[in-house]
Structure formats: C-alpha cells, structure tokens
Amino acid sequence: MFEKSTWIRLPRNVVVGHGVLDSVVEAIEELYLDGQPLVVTSPTPADLAADRLRAAFESIGIEPAVTIVERASFGAVEEVMAAAEEIDAGYLIGLGGGKPIDIAKMAADERGCGFVSVPTAASHDGIVSGRGSVPDGDSRHSVAAHPPLAVIADTELIANAPWRLTTAGCADIISNYTAVKDWQLAHRLKNVEYSEYAGALSRMTAEMLVDRSDSIKRGLEESAWVVVKALVSSGVAMSIAGSSRPASGAEHLISHQLDRIATDAALHGHQVGVASIVTEYLHSGEGGDWKRVRDALAGIDAPTTAGGLGIGDEQFIEAMTTAHEIRDRYTILGDGIEEPAAIEAATVTGVL
C-alpha cells in the first residue's frame, strides 16, 4: 500500500506591484484572520511605511499595534511574542527587510498565529519562504517556520530601497543553480530525497532571472518586480520540497560560515553568490559553468570576489574548509575540502 504523504504550505495571497501597500488590508481581509494585528517593523521601514499601513487599517476601524525591532536576535523574537501576548494579537505583520520579517515569522510560528509579510526590500527569499533565521552564535542557517499567509510586495517601495539589497536578492536566486546541483549530488550519493518539481522550479527561476537581467537596473522599478517574482518562485520551490534544499547548498554553507568568521559579514545574497562561483567550479571544473555564474552576478552589479564582499582571502578559505561541519547537508564539499584545493578553486575562479 502507498503510504507516503506530504504537506506543502504556501502563501495564499501574493500581491506584487506599484503602490500595493494600499492593498494590505484587502489582501488580509480575504484571509478571514481574526483579532488585532501587531505590526513588527524596524526603524527605516517604520518611517517609510508604518503610517500608511496604520491609516489603511484605521479606515476600516482597526487600530493596529506597532512594535519596532532594532536588531535580529532571539531576544527580539521573545519581545515580539510578549508584545503580541499583551494585546492578544490575532496575527502578526512583518514590515521591512529580512530582519523584522523573520522576527515576526518566528514569533508568529511560536505563538501559533497568522503571519503576513510586507517586504520593503527584496534582499533574499526569506521574505516569502517557510524558513526563519535570526543570528544565534552557532546556528546561523534557517529553521522551519510557517510561511506567510500573504505577501504584499510594493515595488515602488522596494525600488527605492538601497540598490545593493536588490542585487543581493538577485544573487540569492542565482545561487539556486549550485544549490540544485548539490541536492542532486546528495540524492545520487546519499539517497537524499529529491523533488523533480522543486528542483526544476528552482533552476528555472534562476534561469529566468538571468534571462531578464537586462531589466535589472538601478532606478528601474521593473527590477523590483523581476526579483520579487523570482523570490516568490524560489520560496514556492522550498515549500514543495519541505526544506531549503532547492535554494541552499554548499554556497549557503560557506556563507553561513562567513557570518560566523568575518568581522563584517556582507549581505547574505552577495555571499552566497560569490561562494556559488567556486562551488560551480567544484561541480563542473575549469571549463564548466562557473564563468556563467560569475558573469550573471557581475551583470546585475553583485560582487564576484571575496574582496568585493569586504572579506579577507584567509577568512574566505577558512569558511570553505569548515563549511561542511555546520550542518547535516551533503554537498559538493563532501566531508571537507582540503585547504590547497580550496585555494586553487578560489584562485582559478578569480574569487581570491
């Protein structure tokens, strides 16, 4: 008898476009959520958008509470849970970049209430996914959480965010190429379950973004549109897989190590992008696709070298040689890459 079962948790309403911040209330009303909303935001997004959000709720007779988080930490998640408890919040709205969104996502998951994502920056696929991450000493990678019930991404707001945040979101998507290769390798070598649907969707998402890279330009609102759609698609691939495997392989392991090792870590998307140049080389060799990955990153203004990340050569190599230790996730790094091999790969690809 066939007894396998699977749960695919997806956002129900995804609203993307110019000025859709004004559609937040409408998108939420369709979800039949009860109770008072608690808006979790951070200083800049609060300045940019909290008043407009508040006014939209007030127009239908709801007074939302607003809490501002400054730093991503487990303490902040607990503070948000306490604030939600105090007003008996029915659901949480994360308004901002990955920091307030993940704090709200994790607090909502712990509290067992609904969560809505309103990104003001498109810096990585956490704005859509069922993964939550706050920096915590030894465990930098994400953990499972319920994905947002709705994502409302105002491209006008996102296009006005610092350009580097958008290029980081693009680079997080470009890294899907190597993530899928790592996943397939783990399937072949370690019998890790692989989803053809999730793998194909993740790879196609990277392909479409690269194909449309001409429309990814500073000051062009269409860029925000292209990257948000890709982040949504990548989030769906993770939901189908029930893990971050379609979008997180060895390049993410290296980035998580950089977060620990480097004094001034760069943006997540930029780190995984640079690391994926090297892991693509490890997969396909000198004549392989690493130049394509590098050129795709360069084409959207993302860094392609450790120096471009502001990270020293030694720290980059340390991250490469220790990345396999941080998580039970088989990748091209296997049981560890030797230092000379890491230096060779990073040198040939021009990352060092």
Ligand SMILES: NC(=O)C1=CN([C@@H]2O[C@H](COP(=O)(O)OP(=O)(O)OC[C@H]3O[C@@H](n4cnc5c(N)ncnc54)[C@H](OP(=O)(O)O)[C@@H]3O)[C@@H](O)[C@H]2O)C=CC1
């Ligand atoms: N779930 C996942 O899979 C992942 C989660 N993460 C998590 O995401 C967080 C990092 O996300 P990231 O988005 O880079 O960080 P932030 O949320 O900190 O945003 C980056 C910066 O941009 C500012 N900002 C946000 N929106 C705008 C805007 N429209 N205009 C001007 N400035 C803006 C923020 O202001 P302010 O300082 O006021 O907030 C902040 O200074 C980390 O906590 C990390 O752990 C990272 C990768 C993957």
Ligand SMILES: O=C(CO)COP(=O)(O)O
């Ligand atoms: O960043 C992610 C996918 O892009 C999430 O991956 P992790 O599970 O490695 O945190």
Ligand SMILES: [Zn+2]
């Ligand atoms: Zn990522």
